[in-house]
Amino acid sequence: MAPAAIAAAAFPFRLFSAEARRDGRSARGKRSSARPLKYAPPPRPPSSSSAGGGVAATTFTRLPLRDAPESAEVTLDRFPTAPANPETPAPAPARGNNGVQRLDDEEEFEVGLGPTSFAQIPLRESPDGVELTIGQFEARAAARKGAGGRGFARQMVEHLHGDGDEEEELVVNSRDVFEVKKGRKARALVPEVLDDDDDVVVFDPDYGVDSDDDEEEFDMFPIKQSHEAGAAPRTELGELEYDEEEDEVVVFHPDYDDDEEEDDFEDDDYDEEEDAEEGDGEAKEKGVPAVMRCFDTAKIFAKAGDGGNGAVAFRREKYVPYGGPSGGDVYVQVDGEMNSLLPFRKSVHFRAGRGAHGSGQQQAGAKGEDVVVKVPPGTVVRSSDGGVELLELMKPGQRALLLPGGRGGRGNAAFKSGTNKVPRIAEKGEKGPEMWLDLELKLVADVGIVGAPNAGKSTLLSVISAAKPTIANYPFTTLLPNLGVVSLDFDATMVVADLPGLLEGAHRGYGLGYEFLRHSERCSVLVHVVDGSAQQPDYEFEAVRLELELFSPSLVDKPYVVVYNKMDLPEASERWNIFREKLQAQGIEPYCISAINRQGTQDVIHAAYKLLKKERQRIKETEEWSETENLNHVSDAIKKERRAPMNEFEIFHDKGTKTWTVVGGGIERFVQMTNWQYSDSLKRFQHALEACGVNRTLIKRGVKEGDTVIIGEMEMVWNDEPKSNRPSNTMNTKDDAVRWPEFG
């Protein structure tokens, strides 16, 4: 229903641009702390002569939807084209230039982006022509070895919202899309250590930038996008100023590997390999492999699915509730196979599906699809907004319901009353909560290298991984644990920690051992290095074992490998047999190595990995039947907040703009779920404002004719109509009872 028609009803408010607010504002307007909505930048003329470089047409896209009939056919328009590239022969023919492409259900289409790239848009779901979810959209540069161009664009195209005849817009969700305010410089947050192969990670500039936060080593740089001759557009640090109001900038990974799939990232050793491949010595110099260097923290966005809208049924079918189902939930789950936050570099947004809308034909649509964010053991989850610690997830298999999906809106059947048998009212689905999250991986090495000081622990780590810890011929060289990623095979990796040397009495706090012991409690397997050149290697071995036991019996219960080191030294090799026999007598089969000469180290790695695999399996099995604690407190708190009574609100008055803002969880939720399409909604809204005291409070506080009143996404103009013109609520409330939403 048009806003004008609504406004005509007797009501103290003139509804003011409800439609505009609903569409525009909800997406772009008031940015609450957890609302980093991202849209594609506004359309630009398709660049037919993009030789000039600058912000190229290839760097953004906007896809207004022309029509979405029931057949789920979508027309996409205004695909920008890639710059003409005279130097490099196009590997594929141009596939359309600002072309209109059609997309049929279940089909993948290639939409023209120009000679060097294409987009794949698999259509996922098109329930009733009202909302469409379109799958991943990837624009890729065809691989051109030697030309310096790698894949350059990668975006997720997701929910397509629209209510019937309104103009629909495709929401392009890319983690690299962010907004800039008019006249403001685009800002990007990039890690301080910016290697050539680092991705430029761009966050929403409006969101949660806490410049005082010393812990996050981020610096802010402006962003410039440019072309290199003959190469795909690259993101570079520079300056870029947008003029349009709330423009957005899309920044692509400069170095995106176009063979990788967004959600299918398993090669944990990715960076290290790449470093090696490209001969990037820098990562090694920093002492920690790239995997650990950059990716022990991550920032992600999670949104639970919106509830489906309820529908109004006019026909006299029997008992069709027409309520919408609820939106999908967001879970966080510990995946024992993961050992870094690296995958979140490629995958930042986690959105649960929205509930299908109720409709005349289908009784109850499908609940929105849940989404599970998989994190490695040892992940601490904080809200980016305020840094509150929400979860500490240590054990594989742990699963927390983080964001509950929005409740489905009720259909008109739910509003039937004695006087109104076929009410023209239905609720909209409740919006799913959303938030940005900071993830931090606490040190959880799979394997801990333990041993007496100077035994050669750091040396061992340095030869089995890319880590370059300090090595020196004196005790307590290592002050903090060093981490290295050891890869045995393409899909077999483990994180190994070289821990500070352990001294007799460590369990009582001597030396540096205590800190290390705390860390080693989280390791699954221990590698115990014994200095073969020590006076009495077997005594040293026993002493260290004792320290472990005194600190925590769980440490000696961990599977371990004993490694006799420095076999290249004569005094060590001479005593090897004695040592070996002593241990064999205890049922232990030690390994001998010369770490410095890299002899025997592979056997140690394989032995440790074998134990690790067994241990992972064991943990997995025990997790399956062990009781899991309640980790759903975040979701519980959200649910509780949603149940806030409608009469708990505050009103803020801005004299300058003559604006009254009503703030309250219950009333805002009510507004959000009100579907203005239906005529009875207005009446119900009116009742609500009367009954919960908003009108009364406004009058008491002196609201004037023409003042603006804002509740949630709704903006209205106060209209001082004489009371008699309005239906008398006071008389009617009892029999024509207001039906409050059943929260929770």
Ligand SMILES: Nc1nc2c(ncn2[C@@H]2O[C@H](COP(=O)(O)OP(=O)(O)OP(=O)(O)O)[C@@H](O)[C@H]2O)c(=O)[nH]1
């Ligand atoms: N000859 C010989 N020397 C070794 C070998 N492995 C390590 N070393 C030497 O032993 C000394 C100590 O090595 P590190 O790796 O620093 O020993 P660590 O166990 O990490 O020592 P802390 O960190 O102090 O506990 C260094 O001088 C190494 O060069 C080996 O296989 N043979």
Ligand SMILES: [Mg+2]
């Ligand atoms: Mg050391």
